[in-house]
Amino acid sequence: QSALTQPASVSGSPGQSITISCTGTSSDVGGYNSVSWYQQHPGKAPKLMIYDVSNRPSGVSNRFSGSKSGNTASLTISGLQAEDEADYYCSSYTSSITYVFGTGTKVTVL
Amino acid sequence: QLQLQESGPGLVKPSETLSLTCTVSGGSISSSSFHWGWIRQPPGKGLEWIGTIHHSGNTYYNPSLKSQITISVDTSKNQFSLKVTSVTAADTAMYYCARYSPGYLDYWGQGTLATVSS
Secondary structure: OOOEEOOOEEEEOOOOOEEEEEEOOOOOOOOOOOEEEEEEOOOOOOEEEEEOOOEOOOOOOOOEEEEEEOOEEEEEEOOOOHHHOEEEEEEEEOOOOOEEEEOOEEEEEO | OOEEEEEOOOEEOOOOOEEEEEEEEOOOOOOOOOEEEEEEEOOOOOOEEEEEEOOOOOEEEOOOOOOOEEEEEEOOOOEEEEEEOOOOHHHOEEEEEEEEEOOEEEEEOOOEEEEEOO
C-alpha cells in the first residue's frame, strides 16, 4: 500500500492560518470517513489531533480543524502559535482492512 | 488513565528476530470496542503502520510486512506483542504501540528504539 501524499513542509507566521493536505485514493481517504491527524514534536510520541475527518478529541485546541473533499483530506491550523511547530501526519482506513499514514508535513512557525 | 508501555531489547543482530511487548495499564485489553496496534518510525523518517490485533486474536497486517511480522495478544497479562523475523538495518526504528478506537489511534506508548546491528 502506498503512503498518503502530504506536502513536505508548510510554514506561516504567528496568527496566520495554514492548511495541510493529505491526498489518497478512493480506496482509502475517498472511501471512508476514518481519516485522522497526528502531531509529533521532536523526540515525542504522536498525539491525536483530529479523528473521523473533522472531530477534535477533548483537550485539543479549537484552532485545529479537519475536512475532506473527494480523495483529499485537510488539516487547518488557525491562529498559528509557536507551539504548533511540529510534524503532522494524516492516516486513513483502507479497503484492504488496513491503515496507512501520510508522508508527513513539517510545520514551521516563522 | 490508560497507559501503554513498550519493552524489548534495544539491539538485535541482523537475520535474528525482534520481539517487543506492549503492556497496557489503566484499562482492559479485552474490551471489545478496541484494537491494539504497532507503528514504527525509522530515524528521521515518517510513520509506518505495522498491524493491529483484537483481543479475540483477529489480526490485520501491512501487506508489505506481512511475511515478516506476527502480532499476538496475552489477555491474562494485559499485553500484546510484535515479532519481526529476519531483521535487517531497514528494520531499525522507534516502535510504538497504541490503541485503536475504531479508525484512529487515541493512546500511544512512548516508543522503544530497536537497532539492528552486528
